[in-house]
Amino acid sequence: MKKIFIGLLFCWIGQACAEPSAVISLSSIDVEIPTPIVIKAALHYPDTYTPDFDAMRRNLTQNQPLLLASFKLTKAEINPPEVSEGGFLNQTALYTLEPLREGEIPVSLLNIPFISKDAKNAPPVEIFTDVFTVHVTPPEALDKDPSTIGYPAPPLPLTPDIPISLSLANRQALIDNPALLAQEAIRNTRIVSQRSFPWSLLAALVLACAAFMLWKRWRLHQRELEAKRRQITPQQQASNDLMKLEKRGFQGAEQEFYQKLSDIVRIYIQDALHVNIIGETTEEFLSEASEEMRNRVDNLLHKADLVKFAHYRPSKQECEEALASAKALIKPRG
Numbered sequence: 001m002k003k004i005f006i007g008l009l010f011c012w013i014g015q016a017c018a019e020p021s022a023v024i025s026l027s028s029i030d031v032e033i034p035t036p037i038v039i040k041a042a043l044h045y046p047d048t049y050t051p052d053f054d055a056m057r058r059n060l061t062q063n064q065p066l067l068l069a070s071f072k073l074t075k076a077e078i079n080p081p082e083v084s085e086g087g088f089l090n091q092t093a094l095y096t097l098e099p100l101r102e103g104e105i106p107v108s109l110l111n112i113p114f115i116s117k118d119a120k121n122a123p124p125v126e127i128f129t130d131v132f133t134v135h136v137t138p139p140e141a142l143d144k145d146p147s148t149i150g151y152p153a154p155p156l157p158l159t160p161d162i163p164i165s166l167s168l169a170n171r172q173a174l175i176d177n178p179a180l181l182a183q184e185a186i187r188n189t190r191i192v193s194q195r196s197f198p199w200s201l202l203a204a205l206v207l208a209c210a211a212f213m214l215w216k217r218w219r220l221h222q223r224e225l226e227a228k229r230r231q232i233t234p235q236q237q238a239s240n241d242l243m244k245l246e247k248r249g250f251q252g253a254e255q256e257f258y259q260k261l262s263d264i265v266r267i268y269i270q271d272a273l274h275v276n277i278i279g280e281t282t283e284e285f286l287s288e289a290s291e292e293m294r295n296r297v298d299n300l301l302h303k304a305d306l307v308k309f310a311h312y313r314p315s316k317q318e319c320e321e322a323l324a325s326a327k328a329l330i331k332p333r334g
Contacts (some may be wrong), residue, residue: 020045234271262304
């Protein structure tokens with residue numbers, strides 16, 4: 001019984017420590033356009049993992065140049081897994097690639113990820129594969145006709161007139177007709193050399209920017225109008241400040257009350273009458289003010305100076321009289 005338990009334990013440990021493996025093979029490394037090649041991935045992995053076939057398909061095309069594709073994935077065939085010994089699975093994946101240009105072109109699945117079914121406790125495993133170099137040659141028809149420019153691989157789509165891709169039947173028809181092939185090559189060369197500028201797209205972008213700027217200016221104007229509508233007058237502001245000051249009272253704080261009352265009156269005179277009183281002394285202001293203004297604020301401002309500079313403490317009656325004078329000054333005349 002002990003031996004059976006130890007054997008099962010070693011079997012479990014071997015299975016847990018085993019890692020996936022893969023054998024990658026190509027149907028051929030020398031192909032002629034448009035003969036496809038098949039990449040076969042023979043996978044051997046524990047049943048606790050699952051291959052990421054979507055990542056494998058992406059890896060076949062993501063390492064190609066941005067503007068000059070080398071292969072086009074035309075078919076992906078994933079065979080169902082087969083159970084092997086020791087809790088392993090065998091599975092094959094076949095990817096068919098169609099060459100789009102000639103030359104020495106690298107092909108690789110890059111890394112093959114295996115996702116654990118218990119993702120919380122087991123991280124994914126990656127297998128890095130080799131890079132194969134495939135020698136792609138032009139079709140035999142092109143080799144026999146040196147007047148042709150080359151195989152009409154999909155050119156850079158600078159204009160809507162350039163075909164993005166051709167079907168296999170159209171390509172073969174083009175290859176079997178050297179005269180048509182030469183005309184197609186000349187046409188593609190002419191279109192690429194013209195490199196038409198996308199004026200319509202630029203015009204749409206300019207119009208969109210202009211519309212956005214006009215909308216922003218209109219929005220700003222609306223906010224300014226709204227701010228003006230909400231803005232209170234100097235008289236309303238002074239009335240609100242006097243009401244708050246009166247609610248606070250002046251019992252035991254007559255000096256502070258009188259000083260704040262004087263500040264409210266000075267700010268009101270400057271904002272409502274557009275007179276620079278904040279930066280002047282009381283005598284300077286009264287010397288420039290009208291006789292009516294002097295009669296209304298003379299006593300209030302002089303006593304405020306005494307409170308501020310001579311530490312004079314006004315009585316309750318004087319505070320009440322000063323508050324009444326400030327209200328009379330601010331009150332609109334009917």
